[in-house]
Structure formats: C-alpha cells, structure tokens
Amino acid sequence: xxxxxxRETASQTAGPYVHIGLxxxxxxxxxxDEEIWSEMVKPDASGEHIEVVGTVIDGNGDLVRxxxxxxxxxxxxxxxxxxYDLRKPFNSFGRTATTFDHGSEWSLKTIKPGAVVHxxxxxxxxxxxxxxxxxxxxxxxxxxxxxxxxxxxxxxxPVLSRVESDNRRQTLIAKREEAGGVxxxxxxxxxxxxxxxxxxxx
Amino acid sequence: MQSNHNRFVTRDRNWHPPAYxxxxxxxxxxxxxxxxxxxxxxxxxxLTGPDFSHLRMGxxxxxxxxxxxxxxxxxxxxxxxLFGRVxxxxxxxxxxxxxxxxxxxxxxxxxHKKDAYLAPLDPHFGGVGxxxxxxxxxxxxxxxxxxxxxxxxDVNSWRPAHIHVSVMGPSISSRLITxxxxxxxPLIPLCPIVHTLKDPExxxxxxxxxxxxxSKPMDCLAYRFDIVVRGELQTYFENQ
Numbered sequence: 191x192x193x194x195x196x197r198e199t200a201s202q203t204a205g206p207y208v209h210i211g212l213x214x215x216x217x218x219x220x221x222x223d224e225e226i227w228s229e230m231v232k233p234d235a236s237g238e239h240i241e242v243v244g245t246v247i248d249g250n251g252d253l254v255r256x257x258x259x260x261x262x263x264x265x266x267x268x269x270x271x272x273x274y275d276l277r278k279p280f281n282s283f284g285r286t287a288t289t290f291d292h293g294s295e296w297s298l299k300t301i302k303p304g305a306v307v308h309x310x311x312x313x314x315x316x317x318x319x320x321x322x323x324x325x326x327x328x329x330x331x332x333x334x335x336x337x338x339x340x341x342x343x344x345x346x347x348p349v350l351s352r353v354e355s356d357n358r359r360q361t362l363i364a365k366r367e368e369a370g371g372v373x374x375x376x377x378x379x380x381x382x383x384x385x386x387x388x389x390x391x392x
Numbered sequence: 393m394q395s396n397h398n399r400f401v402t403r404d405r406n407w408h409p410p411a412y413x414x415x416x417x418x419x420x421x422x423x424x425x426x427x428x429x430x431x432x433x434x435x436x437x438x439l440t441g442p443d444f445s446h447l448r449m450g451x452x453x454x455x456x457x458x459x460x461x462x463x464x465x466x467x468x469x470x471x472x473x474l475f476g477r478v479x480x481x482x483x484x485x486x487x488x489x490x491x492x493x494x495x496x497x498x499x500x501x502x503x504h505k506k507d508a509y510l511a512p513l514d515p516h517f518g519g520v521g522x523x524x525x526x527x528x529x530x531x532x533x534x535x536x537x538x539x540x541x542x543x544x545x546d547v548n549s550w551r552p553a554h555i556h557v558s559v560m561g562p563s564i565s566s567r568l569i570t571x572x573x574x575x576x577x578p579l580i581p582l583c584p585i586v587h588t589l590k591d592p593e594x595x596x597x598x599x600x601x602x603x604x605x606x607s608k609p610m611d612c613l614a615y616r617f618d619i620v621v622r623g624e625l626q627t628y629f630e631n632q
Contacts (some may be wrong), residue, residue: 196481196620200594201408202571207504211494211520218505224448249421262564275446283442309433319437323569326418328409328588381422389424392431392438
C-alpha cells in the first residue's frame with residue numbers, strides 16, 4: 191500500500207473481559223452515572239417499541255457466553271440520531287452482551303427503525319446494524335438484522351436482494367414473537383457452520 | 393441530527409488479523425467459514441455513527457488511579473500516563489471521539505467475576521477508563537501498568553502486559569477495538585493473540601512507546617499510543 195497513507199491500527203480481540211470496560215453491569219461491577227447500554231428508548235419515544243433478543247452460537251453449536259454487541263439503527267422516521275444523549279427519548283446507538291447469566295441472551299429495548307434510503311435512491315428495508323466482539327473474534331463481525339414481518343420491503347431491499355443464496359438471506363431475518371404484550375424479535379447469530387450468519391465488509 | 397460521512401478507505405483485511413487464526417485456539421470455532429459479503433456501496437447505515445459529545449462523564453473517568461475508590465486509596469503498581477492522538481489514515485486528527493480502555497491490575501488480575509487467577513485483586517483498582525479526544529485528537533488516561541497473566545491456550549501461554557483500547561471514530565465504519573502493548577516487552581513475540589497478525593509492521597501499530605518528555609518527574613512515567621482509524625474520503629464523482 192502507498193506510503194502516502196498511514197496504516198490503520200490493527201484490530202485485536204476484545205478478549206474475555208470486555209465487559210469490565212464496555213458493559214460494566216454485565217461484569218458485576220459498579221456502573222458510572224451515565225453508561226452506554228441496552229435501553230435505546232424511553233417510554234415516551236415515538237415509534238413501535240420493540241425488544242430484540244438473541245444468542246450467539248459458535249461452530250460447535252454452543253452458546254457464546256462472553257460476547258459484546260453494538261447496535262446502530264435509524265429512528266422510526268429512518269434518520270440516524272448521531273447525537274448520543276441519554277436525555278433524549280431515543281438513541282440510535284446501543285450496547286448489549288451475553289454473559290454466563292440470564293440464559294446467555296443479549297437483548298436491546300428499542301423502536302422498530304424506519305426505512306433508510308440507499309444511495310441508488312431506493313429504500314432499504316428496516317434493519318439494525320450489529321457489530322459482534324468477543325474472545326476468539328480477532329476483528330469484529332458486522333451484520334444486519336432485518337424483520338420477518340417486512341416481507342415486501344425485504345424483497346425490494348437493495349442490500350438484502352444482493353444475497354444470492356435464499357438460505358443465507360434468511361440468516362439476517364429476525365423472527366417476531368409476542369409475549370405478555372411485548373413485541374419481540376429473535377435473532378440468533380451463528381458465527382460458523384450450518385446456518386452461518388452473513389457478515390459484511392464495508 | 394444525522395452526520396453523513398463520505399466513504400472511508402477500504403479496510404485492508406490482510407493487515408488486520410484473519411478471523412481464523414488457529415494458534416489462537418478460541419478463534420477456531422468462532423470464525424466464519426463463509427466469505428464476508430462486501431458492500432460495494434456503503435449506505436447511510438454504515439457511514440454514520442454516534443457522537444458522544446453529550447455523554448456526561450465523571451471527573452475521574454479517565455483517571456484509573458482515582459476512579460475506583462474516588463481517591464480513598466491508591467492502587468499498587470507502576471504509575472503511568474497513557475496518552476496519544478487519534479488520527480485518520482491521512483493524518484487528520486479525530487476530535488471529540490470516544491476512547492475507552494480496560495485492563496488488569498499490576499498483578500495481571502481483572503476485576504471480573506469470571507477471572508479466577510490467583511493473583512489478588514487490588515482494593516483500590518477497577519481497571520476501566522474513558523474519555524473524549526480533545527480538539528486536536530488527543531486523549532489521556534492515568535493508570536498503573538498492567539501485569540502479564542497466564543491463560544489457557546498453549547500449555548504455558550502468557551499475555552504480554554496490555555491495555556484494551558476501544559475507539560469509535562467518525563462512523564461505525566471506523567469502529568475499532570485493539571490492544572496496546574508496551575515497548576520492549578519480551579512476551580510480545582511469544583503471544584498467540586499478537587501472532588494472529590501476519591505482518592510484523594502491523595504489530596508495531598499496537599505498541600505504546602515510553603515517552604520520557606511527557607513523564608512527570610518523581611510521579612509517573614508516560615507511554616504514547618497513537619491510534620489510526622480509517623481515512624475519510626471525499627466523493628468527487630458520485631455518478632459516472
């Protein structure tokens with residue numbers, strides 16, 4: 191590569207104790223006054239309030255119980271709220287983790303995102319960008335969560351429709367379930383092997 | 393509200409460690425086997441990211457000598473300043489970006505319920521810090537130098553002393569988590585996690601340098617660790 195440009199600092203795994211730095215409560219440690227965590231939404235935020243939950247599964251089919259995830263999504267109108275502020279009703283950014291507790295599920299409380307325009311002028315189907323960090327993951331994995339009740343939008347999505355394999359496309363689609371009046375979407379991330387989730391480079 | 397960036401310099405995935413690096417055993421079952429799907433045209437979803445200027449930090453958030461007990465007792469170990477500049481691949485400073493770090497204590501023990509290493513916890517040390525870079529892209533922490541520690545990889549694997557460093561940069565495209573190692577540590581070339589990198593020059597990007605000029609006499613040494621995130625490009629010709 192050209193000497194005219196600096197090289198990016200190299201990535202390293204977040205390791206087994208990522209939670210003490212980026213997910214204090216999940217490590218069992220005291221929290222600071224303001225933490226960046228999994229409640230992206232307050233009750234008064236506009237939009238459809240949802241939970242997204244899931245597990246992370248390794249190539250042996252076993253739960254990954256020390257993963258750290260970051261979410262980035264548009265608001266209900268399809269705009270990214272770049273200005274992170276816990277006093278706002280909604281933030282586009284959130285963090286969550288799997289641990290050895292709570293069935294090793296991650297979860298986020300958020301709103302269902304609106305459609306975002308692709309550079310080609312078409313609308314992308316509603317989606318949440320997710321980044322996965324963990325011990326054994328040398329550079330974070332980037333994926334997208336789509337919604338199974340957005341059949342039409344998913345079919346027309348300029349990103350999703352580029353996936354040739356129908357089986358693989360399904361790995362990006364969260365399944366809606368309703369429990370106790372809560373709208374929940376389940377999205378299990380398979381790092382390797384059968385049903386391996388699609389990961390992106392961008 | 394939405395700060396839409398232009399494109400970023402393509403990430404060189406031969407420079408970064410590959411997902412599958414069998415010397416680091418945990419990567420064997422946690423690496424995808426399928427190819428990454430390349431987004432030929434990144435969208436607003438990838439080109440935007442959070443700005444943490446309005447996150448309210450505590451006064452000791454970047455001072456690990458003080459922030460676990462609010463100064464009631466000082467931690468054991470080598471007192472150091474860890475500082476550096478976040479810039480992009482064109483050398484442009486990245487101001488007001490979130491830098492977070494976490495580490496073991498002077499004996500190599502983490503304050504985490506899953507760390508059962510027999511070296512004791514330090515009652516005055518938590519091991520977590522965060523700050524925003526200033527107008528020129530500089531960040532600064534005060535901490536103690538972490539110790540090496542053993543881990544179950546090979547029969548006798550030890551991590552070099554390291555501090556985990558997390559930086560957001562201008563968008564989620566520039567998001568990066570790395571580890572800073574200390575100049576001259578003989579454990580660096582022995583470490584299977586360091587060896588996930590193929591290029592020795594890439595390893596050099598993760599080494600913090602002893603900086604006597606910025607040390608504080610009779611108080612603490614300083615290490616400088618500059619962080620380079622992906623360069624932001626201008627899009628001159630969007631359509632052919």
